[in-house]
Amino acid sequence: MELQFLGTGAGMPSKMRNTSAVILNLSAEGEGYWLFDCGEATQHQLLHTPLKPRKIAKIFITHLHGDHIFGLPGLLGSRSFLGGNERLEIYGPSGLKEWLETTLRITTTHLNYELLIQEVGEGIIVEDDKFKVIAKNLQHGIPCLGYRIEQKPLPGKLLIDKVNEAGVPKGPLLKELKDGSDVTLPDGRLIFSKDVTGEPQEGFTVTILGDTSYCNAAVELALDADLLVHEATFDMDTDNLAKEYGHSTIGDAARTASEAGAKKLIANHISARFMPSDVAKLKEQGEAIFPTLHIAEDFSRFVWIDGQVKNLNAEKPS
Amino acid sequence: MELQFLGTGAGMPSKMRNTSAVILNLSAEGEGYWLFDCGEATQHQLLHTPLKPRKIAKIFITHLHGDHIFGLPGLLGSRSFLGGNERLEIYGPSGLKEWLETTLRITTTHLNYELLIQEVGEGIIVEDDKFKVIAKNLQHGIPCLGYRIEQKPLPGKLLIDKVNEAGVPKGPLLKELKDGSDVTLPDGRLIFSKDVTGEPQEGFTVTILGDTSYCNAAVELALDADLLVHEATFDMDTDNLAKEYGHSTIGDAARTASEAGAKKLIANHISARFMPSDVAKLKEQGEAIFPTLHIAEDFSRFVWIDGQVKNLNAEKPS
Ligand SMILES: [Zn+2]
Ligand SMILES: [Zn+2]
Numbered sequence: 001m002e003l004q005f006l007g008t009g010a011g012m013p014s015k016m017r018n019t020s021a022v023i024l025n026l027s028a029e030g031e032g033y034w035l036f037d038c039g040e041a042t043q044h045q046l047l048h049t050p051l052k053p054r055k056i057a058k059i060f061i062t063h064l065h066g067d068h069i070f071g072l073p074g075l076l077g078s079r080s081f082l083g084g085n086e087r088l089e090i091y092g093p094s095g096l097k098e099w100l101e102t103t104l105r106i107t108t109t110h111l112n113y114e115l116l117i118q119e120v121g122e123g124i125i126v127e128d129d130k131f132k133v134i135a136k137n138l139q140h141g142i143p144c145l146g147y148r149i150e151q152k153p154l155p156g157k158l159l160i161d162k163v164n165e166a167g168v169p170k171g172p173l174l175k176e177l178k179d180g181s182d183v184t185l186p187d188g189r190l191i192f193s194k195d196v197t198g199e200p201q202e203g204f205t206v207t208i209l210g211d212t213s214y215c216n217a218a219v220e221l222a223l224d225a226d227l228l229v230h231e232a233t234f235d236m237d238t239d240n241l242a243k244e245y246g247h248s249t250i251g252d253a254a255r256t257a258s259e260a261g262a263k264k265l266i267a268n269h270i271s272a273r274f275m276p277s278d279v280a281k282l283k284e285q286g287e288a289i290f291p292t293l294h295i296a297e298d299f300s301r302f303v304w305i306d307g308q309v310k311n312l313n314a315e316k317p318s
Numbered sequence: 319m320e321l322q323f324l325g326t327g328a329g330m331p332s333k334m335r336n337t338s339a340v341i342l343n344l345s346a347e348g349e350g351y352w353l354f355d356c357g358e359a360t361q362h363q364l365l366h367t368p369l370k371p372r373k374i375a376k377i378f379i380t381h382l383h384g385d386h387i388f389g390l391p392g393l394l395g396s397r398s399f400l401g402g403n404e405r406l407e408i409y410g411p412s413g414l415k416e417w418l419e420t421t422l423r424i425t426t427t428h429l430n431y432e433l434l435i436q437e438v439g440e441g442i443i444v445e446d447d448k449f450k451v452i453a454k455n456l457q458h459g460i461p462c463l464g465y466r467i468e469q470k471p472l473p474g475k476l477l478i479d480k481v482n483e484a485g486v487p488k489g490p491l492l493k494e495l496k497d498g499s500d501v502t503l504p505d506g507r508l509i510f511s512k513d514v515t516g517e518p519q520e521g522f523t524v525t526i527l528g529d530t531s532y533c534n535a536a537v538e539l540a541l542d543a544d545l546l547v548h549e550a551t552f553d554m555d556t557d558n559l560a561k562e563y564g565h566s567t568i569g570d571a572a573r574t575a576s577e578a579g580a581k582k583l584i585a586n587h588i589s590a591r592f593m594p595s596d597v598a599k600l601k602e603q604g605e606a607i608f609p610t611l612h613i614a615e616d617f618s619r620f621v622w623i624d625g626q627v628k629n630l631n632a633e634k635p636s
Pocket of ligand 1: 010011020065067068211269
């Protein structure tokens with residue numbers, strides 16, 4: 001799992017930060033890329049990364065404000081033009097389907113792939129053998145979702161000593177045991193997977209929220225998460241504005257991470273009002289409440305290694 | 319008059335060229351900016367110029383392909399957010415109104431200014447005391463307009479010798495004479511404007527076309543124009559593709575400029591297939607037919623000085 005931020009600004013693009021988009025790269029887990037929100041010029045940001053639009057398999061939209069969706073039609077078209085022919089699933093609040101269908105129709109955009117647009121509310125909105133995605137309503141004036149992505153426990157490692165001891169022949173039976181199935185050997189003996197594999201490994205949980213004031217739903221979505229991505233449109237001196245506009249301060253984000261027992265917090269959706277020195281102050285304010293905090297920059301990358309989220313320094317785009 | 323290209327690419331953004339947008343800056347003529355087409359990330363391109371979104375007074379859309387309009391909703395929102403409160407007029411083909419209204423409604427975008435969306439066909443679509451804009455249908459598979467912008471003749475210069483001779487007192491009467499009105503002096507004498515002013519100065523004509531194959535309408539729109547902006551999606555070796563997709567080669571653009579008797583041609587809508595060396599070849603192919611030709615780059619600027627269009631070198635964006 002890798003997480004790469006493509007846009008970390010609020011409301012409008014600036015030279016420093018584009019509008020919202022973050023890619024959860026699940027290629028290693030066999031799921032392709034999952035994109036969360038798609039502000040205008042997200043496809044332009046992708047041009048400065050090695051990421052390929054055609055590998056985007058799912059898109060999750062938190063809410064229908066322009067700074068979170070205006071890049072979607074262009075990206076859908078380019079994904080097709082650049083060779084994408086595998087089905088794309090888009091999840092988001094009610095209204096998304098009407099807007100996308102109207103847009104594709106009026107611009108006569110032809111897609112060389114199947115497009116599934118699924119308007120969703122609270123609940124489990126995606127589940128397969130490897131992942132579960134849970135959505136909850138946040139607090140932002142218009143319907144706005146937060147997403148909790150849970151990787152299911154991974155089968156334990158095959159214990160070579162044990163399979164040799166049991167006399168399991170090399171080949172497909174080993175893979176079945178590794179994948180959790182019990183097998184019958186050619187000589188009739190039944191071998192239980194649990195006897196020849198180690199403990200199942202816990203999967204990761206990543207929580208990616210849309211714009212929101214502090215709310216219980218955010219804490220619930222982030223419960224024990226390895227990583228929480230939370231907006232911080234305001235600093236703690238402008239708490240009143242945050243509440244008024246349905247946004248969070250860096251303090252709200254840190255408090256949510258802390259109450260949820262999350263392991264790491266990445267704050268994004270940073271207003272262009274904040275100069276680089278203000279961002280340092282923002283970080284300090286947050287760290288006083290929740291120490292394992294990063295402020296996302298455009299192109300910041302985070303990876304999941306040995307059960308931990310590690311920060312790869314933001315690379316300057318080429 | 320200044321013309322600045324914001325996007326000169328075709329179909330999709332690349333690192334070198336954004337999708338279509340060009341600003342006709344008529345600030346000196348008292349008309350603000352007129353924007354022609356608005357591909358995705360046009361507002362991002364503006365961030366790298368001194369141009370201000372709130373000064374955009376009119377937007378002309380040639381056709382409803384995504385690479386010509388996907389930047390529109392974001393720009394409309396940002397224009398409002400950045401202090402724009404004067405009325406904005408948008409002209410374009412049928413379907414534009416439904417798309418924009420659907421988009422603004424679903425994204426709950428609030429604009430602090432009056433928005434007039436006018437779906438237009440062929441004819442005079444804008445006329446005031448200084449300018450006339452004429453539209454014609456081009457040939458591009460879907461309805462696609464070309465625009466001819468004619469500046470009306472400017473009143474001749476006030477001839478100081480003549481007004482002194484006639485004994486016109488300094489003050490508002492001079493301005494009236496300059497603006498073409500005849501006036502009565504305090505002593506009862508009638509002074510005719512034409513007797514104290516020089517010849518009316520001819521205005522400029524700029525023709526900005528949407529995507530098109532070679533067609534008569536393009537030639538008619540460009541007749542005797544000081545400047546023709548014409549697409550050149552293909553080179554002369556791929557003539558068959560140009561026709562098939564409703565586009566032009568650099569040869570078609572040059573031929574149109576030549577047949578119309580235009581004074582200068584700027585080719586834009588250049589495919590990302592063309593590397594810088596290919597672009598040089600493109601230029602050669604065009605110049606063989608029509609010598610006063612420029613290939614537009616993103617941020618290229620052209621100004622109208624002393625009755626001529628001059629090319630200011632493209633400035634690297636900051
Ligand atoms: Zn937002
Ligand atoms: Zn085009």
